[in-house]
Structure formats: C-alpha cells, structure tokens
Amino acid sequence: MTTIESNRRFRTAALPAHSVVFTILALLADVLVICGAAVVSGIAYHMFTYGAVGAPGRYVIVGVSAGLIFVLPFLIRGDYGVRAYSASEPSHGRIFFVWVYAFLCLGIIGFLTKTTHIYSRGWLLIFFVVGLLSLIALNAILERVTTMLIESGRIVGRRMMLIGTPREIRECTEQIVQRHANMNLLATEILPGDLVAQVDAESLQRMITEATVRARSLSVDDVVIAIPWQRDDIIQSIVQQFADLPVSVHIGCTRILRAAPNLHISQFSHLKTITLVSAPLGPLQLLIKRGIDVGIAGTALVLLAPLFLAIGVLIKRSSPGPVFFRQRRGGYNLAEFRIWKFRTMSTLDDGEHIVQAKRDDARVTPIGRFLRRYNFDELPQLINVLQGEMSIVGPRPHALAHDKEATRKIEAYSRRLNVRPGITGWAQVNGFRGPTLTVDLMQARLEHDLYYIENWSLGFDLYILFLTLFSPRAYANSF
Incomplete structure (x- = not known):
C-alpha cells in the first residue's frame, strides 16, 4: 500500500478540474468573441460600403443569438470543462461544423420571423469568416491557458x-x-x-x-x-x-x-x-455521407459542364491522346475500380510499375501542368462519386502498384480503405499529397488517413472541404 504525496503545492484558491466557474467563463468567452466578431465585421462592412456604421444594435442581437446557438451543443456535450481544453486533440473541425449549424439556425429564425431582408448578406458572409477564425483562435488560446493553469497548480x-x-x-x-x-x-x-x-x-x-x-x-x-x-x-x-x-x-x-x-x-x-473496434461508419452515417456525396457531385457536374468542355478542347489541342485518363485504383475494402481524371501527361501508365510524377516532370503537358497545379485534373472523379466508387472526402486512392508496394512496407496500410476513397482528404489538406517516395512520407499520409477514419463526422468533412478550397497547404506538392 502506497500513498503518493502531490508533487505540487496547490494554492488554496485553486479551481477544481470540474469547476462550474471555469465552464461559465469559457462559455462566456465564446459568446463574447462571437458578439464582438458580429459588431466589428458589421461596422467595418458598412463603413467600407456605405460610409456609415449602420445599426450596431442589430449586430449585437445577431451576435448574441449566434453565440447562444453555438455554445448549446458544446454545453450539452460537456465540452466547456477543463478536460476538453486539456485533451490536446484537434477540435477545429467540430468548431467549423457547429458554426455552420449556428448560421443555419439563424437563417431558419430569420425566415420564420420574416427578418432576413433587414440584414446585409455581404456582412453575414464576412461575419461567418471572421467569427470562425476568431473562435479557432480563442480555442487555441484557451487550450494554452488551461495547460498553464494546470501546470502552475491554479487548476487542481x-x-x-x-x-x-x-x-x-x-x-x-x-x-x-x-x-x-x-x-x-x-x-x-x-x-x-x-x-x-x-x-x-x-x-x-x-x-x-x-x-x-x-x-x-x-x-x-x-x-x-x-x-x-x-x-x-x-x-x-x-x-x-x-x-x-x-x-x-x-x-x-x-x-x-x-x-x-x-x-x-x-x-x-x-x-x-x-x-474495441467498430466499422468506421454506421448505417445512418453511411446514408448521410452518401446522400451528400450524390448531391454535391450531381450538382457540380451540371454546373461544371461548360468548364469540362473547355478543358477537353484544350487537352486535345495541346497533345495527342484521350481527354480522360483512366487508371486502376484501390477502393473501398480493397475493391478495384478505374478512376476518372483529365489527362495531364503524355503517358497512360497502368501496369505493375508506375513512375510517380516529380517536379518538372517531362511527361506533364503544358495544359496538364496548369490543371495539376490547381487540382482541375481531379474534377472528373465526380463521376466516380456518382458511381459509388468514391466519396467527396476520404483517403486518396492510389494506383494498385503503389498500394501493393506500400502494403509490403507498412503493416496497417490497408486500413485506409475501410471507407470509400475521396477526391480530397485530411492528409491532402495537411500538405501530404504528391509522390510518396519514402516510407516516412507514406507513414505520415497513412496516419492522417487513419485519423480521419477514426474521427469522421459531417463537420469534419465540411472542414476538410473548406481547407481544400482556401488553405495553401492543400495545394502543396502539386506538380
């Protein structure tokens, strides 16, 4: 039997880890930051657009409403306690999802009260971005402050x-x-x-x-x-x-x-x-994810049809060969499928040995270099999404030859295909795209893919889509 004396001399005024005071302060911080973002973005937008501050009272009303809606899910889950801020797990995706949910609720409230015409759509868009960035920054600050308070003994x-x-x-x-x-x-x-x-x-x-x-x-x-x-x-x-x-x-x-x-x-x-281990997605989650995939892919293919036609013409004029590139890839549960891509190279490799693209690769055509730089070559994979072979978000599918090589070198590699592969993924928006020339690069990509699978949520998917469009890291190693 052993008793362990604490290695810290805790102050008498220290807060317990389950303190209600900490919860209230963290909750109020979120509400105040959201309200502040609403007021600042509202005044800035109206000063720039109309040369006047507008109606600050309305900004406060919208800010407080958004704040109360935003904090409710976190409060119900108990995410305003010390444990949540000291868990050292990424929470940006959850913040993004709840913030989108808060704006959807504001839209419903505005529709039901017939007040949507009162507020500027330009301001609301700016408020969405400013509020999201402010919440992510506040969360990072609170995590750091919580760690410091625990280490100093001010939180027991x-x-x-x-x-x-x-x-x-x-x-x-x-x-x-x-x-x-x-x-x-x-x-x-x-x-x-x-x-x-x-x-x-x-x-x-x-x-x-x-x-x-x-x-x-x-x-x-x-x-x-x-x-x-x-x-x-x-x-x-x-x-x-x-x-x-x-x-x-x-x-x-x-x-x-x-x-x-x-x-x-x-x-x-x-x-x-x-x-101990569950299927990555349950039946309801699969249904929701599939419904969103079909909705996004179908809509995008209709809207992007003129762009597809223009790209096809440019590819045919720039070099001989087909418009589309088809290659065997590893899919869900190791099922094989043929991927759709715009052709960006002079070769159409699909054998047992495939040379990965490298910087200044001579095989890349002039128009192909542009398409690869801005990910336009990936757009035809929307067809794979409609066919049920891929998802909008998920681990990127690799050529079968590369999958076989990686499986021999990394034991858990095949787990990344326990969900449908995606057009974009968590590894890609974190800069792990392009060639995987070393085991360390393959391992880093695998770790991000497995993290996505183990922590999937609709909010996580939306967060990855947001980063795919706006994060510079999503365009790294695109050659």
Missing part, C-alpha cells in the same frame, strides 16, 4: 486512486505522467502481483476495505482498477465495495484498452459487450 486535477497489481499500476502511472492529464494521483493500492494464482480471500478483502477507507479520507473523485481482466471476481468485489463511496469507478490501464482508442459499450438483446 481530479483526485484519483489506482488499485491493482504492481505491473498494471506501473504502466498506468506512466500513462498519466506521459499524458500530463488534468488529474492528481493521490494514492495507489497495490494488490498481490500474481492474481491468476490462488490468493487468500480474507487478506485480499482486507486490502480492498483499507483502500476504500483511504479513498474516503482523501476525498477521491475517481478510482481506476488496474487488474488483469481474467480476475473478474476480484474486479466485481472492488466495484461493490467502492459503490458505497461517492466516486466514479473505472477499469483501465490494460494493453487492450490502450490499443482501442474508440471503445464503447454495446448491447445485443441482453448481451453487453465492450466494442
């Missing part, structure tokens, strides 16, 4: 006790130190190391009882059980005894849990299971 982490075998306790402690999470490890209760063997039940029960007494005296918030899962009898005994305390009891720190970042509880009739 949740009070935790570990109970388990020496090996699991050691691994769990290492995880806490490495993550530097907002928690304060107060004590550990070390049980006999070989729990698989027969253990004196009376001695074990006495140790668990002593652990509950210690947890109560230390006002522990969370108890983490770190015991091999095959001893479910001991785990159940610990849970039953700690149920008499006002604490949260968790099972954790095992290797199988660390290897499953998105685990959750599932129930099949009366059978409950811990789901």
